[in-house]
Amino acid sequence: xxxxxxxxxxxxxxxxxxxxxxxxxxxxxxxxxxxxxxxxxxxxxxxxxxxxxxxxxxxxxxxxxxxxxxxxxxxxxxxxxxxxxxxxxxxxxxxxxxxxxxxxxxxxxxxxxxxxxxxxxxxxxxxxxxxxxxxxxxxxxxxxxxxxxxxxxxxxxxxxxxxxxxxxxxxxxxxxxxxxxxxxxxxxxxxxxxxxxxxxxxxxxxxxxxxxxxxxxxxxxxxxxxxxxxxxxxxxxxxxxxxxxxxxxxxxxxxxxxxxxxxxxxxxxxxxxxxxxxxxxxxxxxxxxxxxxxxxxxxxxxxxx
Amino acid sequence: xxxxxxxxxxxxxxxxxxxxxxxxxxxxxxxxxxxxxxxxxxxxxxxxxxxxxxxxxxxxxxxxxxxxxxxxxxxxxxxxxxxxxxxxxxxxxxxxxxxxxxxxxxxxxxxxxxxxxxxxxxxxxxxxxxxxxxxxxxxxxxxxxxxxxxxxxxxxxxxxxxxxxxxxxxxxxxxxxxxxxxxxxxxxxxxxxxxxxxxxxxxxxxxxxxxxxxxxxxxxxxxxxxxxxxxxxxxx
Ligand SMILES: Nc1ncnc2c1ncn2[C@@H]1O[C@H](COP(=O)(O)OP(=O)(O)OP(=O)(O)O)[C@@H](O)[C@H]1O
Ligand SMILES: [Mg+2]
Numbered sequence: 001x002x003x004x005x006x007x008x009x010x011x012x013x014x015x016x017x018x019x020x021x022x023x024x025x026x027x028x029x030x031x032x033x034x035x036x037x038x039x040x041x042x043x044x045x046x047x048x049x050x051x052x053x054x055x056x057x058x059x060x061x062x063x064x065x066x067x068x069x070x071x072x073x074x075x076x077x078x079x080x081x082x083x084x085x086x087x088x089x090x091x092x093x094x095x096x097x098x099x100x101x102x103x104x105x106x107x108x109x110x111x112x113x114x115x116x117x118x119x120x121x122x123x124x125x126x127x128x129x130x131x132x133x134x135x136x137x138x139x140x141x142x143x144x145x146x147x148x149x150x151x152x153x154x155x156x157x158x159x160x161x162x163x164x165x166x167x168x169x170x171x172x173x174x175x176x177x178x179x180x181x182x183x184x185x186x187x188x189x190x191x192x193x194x195x196x197x198x199x200x201x202x203x204x205x206x207x208x209x210x211x212x213x214x215x216x217x218x219x220x221x222x223x224x225x226x227x228x229x230x231x232x233x234x235x236x237x238x239x240x241x242x243x244x245x246x247x248x249x250x251x252x253x254x255x256x257x258x259x260x261x262x263x264x265x266x267x268x269x270x271x272x273x274x275x276x277x278x279x280x281x282x283x284x285x286x287x288x289x290x291x292x293x294x295x296x297x298x299x300x301x302x303x304x305x
Numbered sequence: 306x307x308x309x310x311x312x313x314x315x316x317x318x319x320x321x322x323x324x325x326x327x328x329x330x331x332x333x334x335x336x337x338x339x340x341x342x343x344x345x346x347x348x349x350x351x352x353x354x355x356x357x358x359x360x361x362x363x364x365x366x367x368x369x370x371x372x373x374x375x376x377x378x379x380x381x382x383x384x385x386x387x388x389x390x391x392x393x394x395x396x397x398x399x400x401x402x403x404x405x406x407x408x409x410x411x412x413x414x415x416x417x418x419x420x421x422x423x424x425x426x427x428x429x430x431x432x433x434x435x436x437x438x439x440x441x442x443x444x445x446x447x448x449x450x451x452x453x454x455x456x457x458x459x460x461x462x463x464x465x466x467x468x469x470x471x472x473x474x475x476x477x478x479x480x481x482x483x484x485x486x487x488x489x490x491x492x493x494x495x496x497x498x499x500x501x502x503x504x505x506x507x508x509x510x511x512x513x514x515x516x517x518x519x520x521x522x523x524x525x526x527x528x529x530x531x532x533x534x535x536x537x538x539x540x541x
Contacts, residue, residue: 195411
């Protein structure tokens with residue numbers, strides 16, 4: 001039963017990684033760059049939601065929507081100001097810029113919100129009155145006489161992840177905008193010849209990725225409620241790893257990579273060592289990349305001449 | 306009558322490489338015009354500049370009387386100007402049908418479905434493979450897809466960059482037949498070819514490009530008969 005508990009925690013953590021990984025993978029697929037600042041967008045989203053709910057007493061749903069709006073705008077603005085001018089620049093310059101943006105966001109957060117940890121509010125609880133007339137707050141469900149605990153956050157996280165994956169898959173497969181994104185990811189010049197506004201499409205991709213990052217931020221902080229300006233950086237790196245693991249550029253790859261990373265991490269923590277868990281995660285990554293350099297679901301399409 | 310396309314003294318650079326050195330030419334409504342020239346003469350550069358993928362430093366290009374210099378690349382196609390680029394550049398990971406849909410990206414409405422059927426009627430091979438990913442098509446099929454995709458934008462002027470490249474002789478013949486059919490159906494065509502013989506025999510007029518300059522021009526017949534052209538481009 002503890003095994004099942006760990007598996008469920010792993011899937012839940014993996015779902016968060018998967019949602020973050022989508023941002024990396026979509027931006028990489030279209031702009032061919034690694035947006036290392038993506039992890040910090042998560043942190044900004046979490047802070048916005050925190051302030052909206054804890055300080056301004058807005059309902060959690062409003063907090064989440066506000067966080068998504070702010071992050072979407074942030075994503076678009078960062079792309080316009082920092083990355084768009086470097087469209088023709090060597091990828092190393094873009095990478096360094098992205099690292100710069102990452103630190104910029106972290107330091108801005110430090111300035112705005114200080115380094116004091118904030119305790120993220122618990123959204124996913126139910127209240128009931130027990131036999132003695134006392135109010136009991138529950139944050140999950142117990143199964144098998146309490147041997148299996150599944151928190152509401154876990155359930156919500158997994159459900160949200162499924163909804164996002166299905167939604168995004170349908171979006172890229174069937175909508176005009178989604179197809180335009182795929183066209184841009186393959187050949188920007190040819191896409192332009194079709195009449196697709198490539199800059200607009202890149203903006204859109206950043207917007208979607210950043211909006212999802214806000215959701216990931218709220219879910220992450222609901223599961224691990226300590227919020228500091230560097231909150232996004234480690235999950236960001238892990239999610240990036242997940243994206244590479246699954247095959248960067250691939251949406252199902254982000255899901256698979258995220259889930260595997262989450263499960264491996266939790267199992268490594270539980271059965272090997274808490275300190276070594278990250279080392280185990282990266283060891284698995286290296287082995288996978290040795291066998292499949294393009295990642296688990298990465299595509300290597302040969303061009304016909 | 307005003308030419309449908311007028312290229313006036315354009316100069317195009319790749320960094321410090323001066324690839325197009327002041328060329329001017331025009332295409333009239335209903336014509337097939339061909340640009341021929343050796344490798345590296347600047348044919349693709351010219352077409353890419355017209356379609357907005359590249360920009361000329363000086364000079365002007367106008368299409369149906371409207372200057373194109375301020376028009377961003379993605380707005381050119383909706384003006385009625387489509388390019389089938391060198392090397393086809395179909396979207397390899399997208400299906401045949403999706404590729405054709407991308408060709409009609411700037412359009413909407415019932416006409417799109419009708420045109421899709423028209424393209425399928427013209428290229429039955431594509432219809433058979435409509436759900437197949439373009440990367441799995443043969444070279445010839447990819448060329449047909451690239452042409453079909455361009456036709457989906459209902460171009461008034463269709464520019465083709467070496468449509469016969471890498472194809473077996475029988476397929477080359479087929480491609481040229483299609484070009485002539487399109488022309489008969491009213492599409493104006495600007496054709497770039499290495500295969501000068503084939504291009505000049507279908508073209509109304511031709512221009513010969515050499516290291517970024519137009520060195521000769523004339524009707525297809527004149528150029529085919531010219532001893533200098535024969536020597537340089539038609540293998541004696
Ligand atoms: N991206 C580029 N960067 C630098 N120089 C380029 C680039 N593309 C083309 N050139 C140069 O510009 C000149 C014209 O090239 P272009 O591709 O237009 O020739 P082309 O006539 O289409 O040749 P081909 O028949 O081989 O396709 C060549 O000298 C080429 O080396
Ligand atoms: Mg060329």
